[in-house]
Amino acid sequence: xxxxDQNAFLIIFTxxxxxxxxxxxxxxxxxxKMAMTGDAISHAVLPGIVIGFLVSGTQRGLExxxxxxxxxxxxxxxxxxxxxxxxxxLDASIGITFTLLFAIGxxxxxxxxxxxxxxxxxxxxxxxxxxxxxxxxxxAGKSLGPRIMWLAILNLILVLSFITLFYKELKLTSFxxxxxxxxxxxxxxxxxxxxxxxxxxxxxxxxAVGAILVVALLVVPPATAFLWTRQLRQLIQLTLIIGIxxxxxxxxxxxxxxxxxxxxxxxxxxxxxFVSVGLTxxxxxxxxxxxxxxxxxxx
Amino acid sequence: MEDFLYFFSFQDASIAFxxxxxxxxxxxxxxxxxxxxxxNKALLGDAISHAILPGICxxxxxxxxxxxxxxxxxxxxxGGLATYLTSWLKDNTKLxxxxxxxxxxxxxxxxxxxxxxxxxxxxxxxxxxxNQFIFGNxxxxxxxxxxxYGGLSIGIIGVLVFMLKEFQILVFNPxxxxxxxxxMHHIRLVFNILIILAVVIGIQAIGVVLMAALLITxxxxxxxxxxxxxxxxxxxxxxxxxxxxxGTYISYTxxxxxxGPWVVVILSFIALLSFLFAPKKGILFRFYHRKKxxxxxxxxxxxxxxxxxxxxxxxxxxxxxxxxxYPHQKQAIKNSIKELEKEGQLFINQNxxxxxxxGKMEAKRIVRLHRLWELYLNxxxxxxxxxxxxxxxxxxxxxxxxxxxxxxxxxxxxxxDPHQETIPRDHDDI
Numbered sequence: 001x002x003x004x005d006q007n008a009f010l011i012i013f014t015x016x017x018x019x020x021x022x023x024x025x026x027x028x029x030x031x032x033k034m035a036m037t038g039d040a041i042s043h044a045v046l047p048g049i050v051i052g053f054l055v056s057g058t059q060r061g062l063e064x065x066x067x068x069x070x071x072x073x074x075x076x077x078x079x080x081x082x083x084x085x086x087x088x089x090l091d092a093s094i095g096i097t098f099t100l101l102f103a104i105g106x107x108x109x110x111x112x113x114x115x116x117x118x119x120x121x122x123x124x125x126x127x128x129x130x131x132x133x134x135x136x137x138x139x140a141g142k143s144l145g146p147r148i149m150w151l152a153i154l155n156l157i158l159v160l161s162f163i164t165l166f167y168k169e170l171k172l173t174s175f176x177x178x179x180x181x182x183x184x185x186x187x188x189x190x191x192x193x194x195x196x197x198x199x200x201x202x203x204x205x206x207x208a209v210g211a212i213l214v215v216a217l218l219v220v221p222p223a224t225a226f227l228w229t230r231q232l233r234q235l236i237q238l239t240l241i242i243g244i245x246x247x248x249x250x251x252x253x254x255x256x257x258x259x260x261x262x263x264x265x266x267x268x269x270x271x272x273x274f275v276s277v278g279l280t281x282x283x284x285x286x287x288x289x290x291x292x293x294x295x296x297x298x299x
Numbered sequence: 300m301e302d303f304l305y306f307f308s309f310q311d312a313s314i315a316f317x318x319x320x321x322x323x324x325x326x327x328x329x330x331x332x333x334x335x336x337x338x339n340k341a342l343l344g345d346a347i348s349h350a351i352l353p354g355i356c357x358x359x360x361x362x363x364x365x366x367x368x369x370x371x372x373x374x375x376x377x378g379g380l381a382t383y384l385t386s387w388l389k390d391n392t393k394l395x396x397x398x399x400x401x402x403x404x405x406x407x408x409x410x411x412x413x414x415x416x417x418x419x420x421x422x423x424x425x426x427x428x429x430n431q432f433i434f435g436n437x438x439x440x441x442x443x444x445x446x447x448y449g450g451l452s453i454g455i456i457g458v459l460v461f462m463l464k465e466f467q468i469l470v471f472n473p474x475x476x477x478x479x480x481x482x483m484h485h486i487r488l489v490f491n492i493l494i495i496l497a498v499v500i501g502i503q504a505i506g507v508v509l510m511a512a513l514l515i516t517x518x519x520x521x522x523x524x525x526x527x528x529x530x531x532x533x534x535x536x537x538x539x540x541x542x543x544x545x546g547t548y549i550s551y552t553x554x555x556x557x558x559g560p561w562v563v564v565i566l567s568f569i570a571l572l573s574f575l576f577a578p579k580k581g582i583l584f585r586f587y588h589r590k591k592x593x594x595x596x597x598x599x600x601x602x603x604x605x606x607x608x609x610x611x612x613x614x615x616x617x618x619x620x621x622x623x624x625y626p627h628q629k630q631a632i633k634n635s636i637k638e639l640e641k642e643g644q645l646f647i648n649q650n651x652x653x654x655x656x657x658g659k660m661e662a663k664r665i666v667r668l669h670r671l672w673e674l675y676l677n678x679x680x681x682x683x684x685x686x687x688x689x690x691x692x693x694x695x696x697x698x699x700x701x702x703x704x705x706x707x708x709x710x711x712x713x714x715x716d717p718h719q720e721t722i723p724r725d726h727d728d729i
Contacts (some may be wrong), residue, residue, distance in 0.1 A: 210412075223398045
């Protein structure tokens with residue numbers, strides 16, 4: 001029953017890749033207090049996906065990725081514009097932006113329903129279980145393995161190189177944007193770069209895990225790690241470990257309960273998060289308990 | 300046109316049901332959403348709308364069919380848990396609020412998806428109805444739904460209107476409420492229940508994702524037109540009604556078009572118009588005012604510079620000399636000169652710019668305000684003479700005649716400013 005066959009390996013491997021890409025970006029998103037912006041982007045890419053689909057005629061075209069990337073950046077700019085120029089508070093700007101773009105996406109799907117084989121469900125939920133049968137087959141008819149796995153590998157390479165190349169800039173602008181600007185870091189360009197990486201990751205993963213689960217992988221592992229440590233390096237390491245654990249446990253739990261793998265991954269992430277909340281609270285209680293006593297004594 | 304008349308005469312009972320339903324739940328959501336927008340918790344509604352998915356699924360599993368009582372009950376339970384967790388995590392961890400909302404939202408939704416696939420695999424034929432619940436289907440509102448959900452919406456609106464004062468205190472100053480002895484915890488509880496109810500009802504018309512728009516957008520748009528809470532609520536309701544009716548109309552004339560997304564697009568359009576064109580807070584209005592102010596300061600600078608040259612015994616300045624004083628604003632200076640010439644404040648003679656009589660009066664006034672303010676800062680605020688210029692540079696454009704008179708009497712009509720320069724008056728001449 002509990003098997004570790006090739007399919008299981010492929011799914012867990014791909015899920016881990018996606019979880020790692022999302023987690024890496026998510027750490028910086030969280031530090032910039034942009035967790036909900038990530039959520040907004042993952043919904044806002046929908047019209048880009050549809051337009052890319054219409055242009056290329058397939059869900060797998062490069063146009064889809066480009067379209068989604070453009071929409072992701074557009075969403076970021078729109079949120080910024082609403083906040084700075086129209087002076088709408090940040091959370092409302094996020095809400096207005098992603099609902100408008102998502103609505104336009106659904107309208108486009110409905111308008112071109114006969115040409116676009118897409119629906120809200122597939123964008124929101126995704127299904128990683130079909131991964132092993134969705135193969136990348138060359139023109140010569142040779143199978144190179146699951147298509148989404150290759151997308152995830154490419155995605156991770158891009159995310160990794162983005163973060164290693166701009167590590168210092170990302171770090172500085174995440175903690176103190178103004179200082180970053182003062183020493184000459186193009187903060188808004190770095191920000192846009194991060195946002196386009198997030199939108200690209202959303203698109204390349206939505207078929208597998210769905211938009212909302214991309215958000216979960218962006219947000220939950222970094223938030224969990226943040227409960228344990230404040231050091232950036234440890235934060236990243238812990239996020240990666242949690243991401244991989246989530247993929248592994250999520251797969252087998254879904255297998256046991258015969259349920260959605262992506263949904264189970266998020267459930268596992270949620271469980272790890274809440275257990276961490278409990279443990280860290282217990283830990284801090286002990287610490288603060290003695291400190292308070294000492295304070296009470298001295299005063 | 301025929302369609303238009305047929306639709307808006309509401310002869311067709313099913314059209315009337317849909318319009319009435321979407322209007323009622325639109326108003327309910329707009330009211331609740333406006334309050335949570337003012338409370339800076341706009342995205343809490345988004346979190347709730349995702350978080351009720353597991354509750355809906357559990358209710359469905361328990362009832363074995365699409366029973367509204369079980370489903371609404373389950374939704375309220377899981378929405379309530381999510382709301383509680385959000386505030387509990389905020390008090391007990393160091394995570395920022397947006398991270399907490401994103402965590403709660405996605406974890407609950409993920410659990411919901413697990414339940415959903417379990418239901419899917421059980422092969423229950425009522426599954427389609429459940430999907431409608433999640434993605435919304437306004438057109439699907441039938442008479443029975445209208446009684447339940449329309450009734451609930453009216454209930455929400457009623458409670459909000461009835462407890463307006465309490466919620467106002469909750470949103471604007473909860474500590475004040477506590478000091479008054481109001482049970483703020485209970486008021487917040489009632490308010491949270493209202494949000495959850497509004498979301499549960501609204502989702503069926505518009506879907507999980509777009510629910511946030513029904514809550515946030517009307518209030519955010521209305522906020523640009525007014526500072527008064529009652530007007531704000533009425534406007535938000537009006538925006539919700541307009542978008543509800545036209546959204547339904549569009550999907551009526553173009554049957555392949557979904558209602559909910561069109562409602563959101565129209566709402567966003569209204570919001571965009573508000574952001575751009577609303578008086579006082581709108582972008583264009585603020586831009587226009589800023590431009591007007593900058594133009595005025597620019598003109599003041601030109602007049603002042605020529606006057607100062609006159610003080611030094613140079614009765615006119617050339618354009619080059621003027622732009623030399625403000626090297627970064629050449630074009631603006633040229634425009635101001637043109638403007639001032641038109642107003643008759645200065646005249647140009649053989650490339651030399653000179654003040655006319657009214658121009659000189661105005662220039663004197665500006666210089667006088669500048670120097671009076673410098674003196675005031677120096678004498679009353681004990682600021683050193685070499686530190687007063689910056690502030691006077693700003694205030695010279697802003698001080699009103701009333702303030703000027705007050706400064707004059709306070710300082711007893713002084714003759715010299717802290718830099719020993721004459722404070723010019725209308726009757727003396729240089």
